[in-house]
Amino acid sequence: MLSELKRKFEEASAIYAARHAIRRDPDWYILKLQEEVGELTQAWNNATGRGRNREVPPDALQQSLADETADILGHVLLFAHHNDIDLAAAIERKWKFAPSRDDQARTDLKS
Numbered sequence: 001m002l003s004e005l006k007r008k009f010e011e012a013s014a015i016y017a018a019r020h021a022i023r024r025d026p027d028w029y030i031l032k033l034q035e036e037v038g039e040l041t042q043a044w045n046n047a048t049g050r051g052r053n054r055e056v057p058p059d060a061l062q063q064s065l066a067d068e069t070a071d072i073l074g075h076v077l078l079f080a081h082h083n084d085i086d087l088a089a090a091i092e093r094k095w096k097f098a099p100s101r102d103d104q105a106r107t108d109l110k111s
Contacts, residue, residue: 001100002088006081009074029082033075040068 017024045051047061056064080087091099 002077002080002091006077006087009077010081013074013078024082026082029075029079033072033079036068036071036075040065040072043068 013024016022022028042051043061043064046054046056047058047065077087079085088099091097
């Protein structure tokens with residue numbers, strides 16, 4: 001599952017970078033991830049009344065949170081792809097479940 005997502009995000013990112021003449025050097029991946037975390041923080045501040053009141057409807061604030069969260073997921077996967085990180089193995093090691101076998105992991109936790 002994660003390998004397929006990494007591939008899809010890489011494909012989309014490569015197309016976007018080519019269209020906009022973006023050079024994705026090794027630092028770009030971590031810097032872009034950090035930028036996206038900042039954008040999610042800004043969206044959170046706006047959604048929770050900690051940012052400027054721009055009279056944005058609640059559904060637009062929620063959509064912004066969702067969009068920025070998707071950006072973070074994408075950039076985490078791009079970072080992992082670029083750095084040849086096996087996220088599935090890391091999740092199993094750190095979170096104690098196999099992301100491609102969610103049902104089995106839930107069964108194992110109940111045991």
